[in-house]
Amino acid sequence: MNKKILYLDMDGVVADFEKRIGELEPSLINFKDHPDQEVLSNKIDQICYANPDIFHDLPPIEGAIEAVGKLAEQYEIFFLSTAMWSLPQSFTGKRIWIEDHFGNLGRKRLILSHRKDLLKGDFLVDDRTKNGASEFEGEHIHFGTSKFPDWDSVYAYLCSKV
Known part of the structure; x- marks a missing residue:
């Protein structure tokens, strides 16, 4: 499958x-x-x-680590972020953060892009519509909105879409 x-x-x-x-x-x-x-x-x-x-040292969003771990059993997960072009340390910092918080689940699964709409996939969980998120061809799950205010709501929704 x-x-x-x-x-x-x-x-x-x-x-x-x-x-x-x-x-x-x-x-x-x-x-x-x-x-x-x-x-x-x-x-x-x-x-x-x-x-x-x-x-390097951002705290995780409440419920994110646990929900992502469970979703990895059902989805092929990639982390898709935009780094600050004028701050090269942001590229490395994001890579370190993924490893620190997700270990092997995040290994070789970080994609940094200013054009999220260029990637092919089924779902994108993003808190913004910038950098191509609103033009993503799959479904944009707009995190932090009234429909998806937290990880409980995102997790429940994604579980219903498997």
């Missing part, structure tokens, strides 16, 4: 980038609600440049 392909974004889906940013800059707690996304993006970039190893 061929398993369906499931792509998982990292930041905001399995790794809690927002929480780490809030720890480094308390004024940016709950930054997704920030009224000026361009200003926010510049602030986040500056925090990352000042903390180039930030991607």
Whole structure:
């Protein structure tokens, strides 16, 4: 039996980038609600440049590690993330994070791309619509929305699609 392909974004889906940013800059707690996304993006970039190893030590999103482990029994899982082009440490940091949190499950399963729509697969769990997520040919599961607010809802939905 061929398993369906499931792509998982990292930041905001399995790794809690927002929480780490809030720890480094308390004024940016709950930054997704920030009224000026361009200003926010510049602030986040500056925090990352000042903390180039930030991607090494992000806390996991609640329930993500367990849910992904169970889903790996039913799906062919790949981690699909966008690294910061101007911060080369982000590429390495994401690779280290996957190994630290997923071990062999993540081995050679990290794809870094600014064009998620170019990949073929059945599902993409992503908290954003940028970098091709909204144009992904499979089903985009928009993590953090009212339909998919957490890993319990994503897990239940994906289990119903096997």
